[in-house]
């Protein structure tokens with residue numbers, strides 16, 4: 001039995017595919033949107049389209065930005081010789097919020113997962129290796145402590161061994177399977193300060 005018009009159903013379906021949005025939230029959002037004044041709906045869809053059209057990846061660290069080179073890579077006061085490797089831009093933001101890290105980042109856009117058939121070539125690892133041809137003193141591996149994050153960390157440390165560059169791993173203390181973005185800043189800082197050389 002169909003409860004809603006096909007357009008509402010479609011909107012609920014599309015919204016329900018967004019991360020963290022269950023069927024009930026999708027339904028609530030869909031009704032909220034169709035009851036919004038037309039100009040606000042126009043504005044919302046315009047903002048979404050504009051973000052999609054302008055947001056890209058920094059050509060150095062692959063973080064999400066709307067410039068060719070992001071503000072962090074472009075900042076002369078950041079230590080360009082210290083690279084923190086994170087799984088995604090949200091983890092980068094989590095570390096930026098601590099305001100204590102002054103190195104730069106490298107965003108992998110994923111983690112190695114044999115189960116999901118995500119291999120080293122599917123994330124920005126080759127790009128990381130290319131960056132290391134410049135002057136780099138330390139690579140801090142800050143992938144999540146999930147199985148995928150640990151697998152990726154191990155893979156990177158092996159890959160970097162022959163380069164002689166110092167490789168460290170953020171300390172545990174972050175719960176296993178813990179998503180970096182949900183962890184408070186103090187825990188993040190402790191993990192960074194307590195990092196161990198691999």
Ligand code: ZN
Nearest residue numbers: 058061070073
């Ligand atoms: Zn960048």
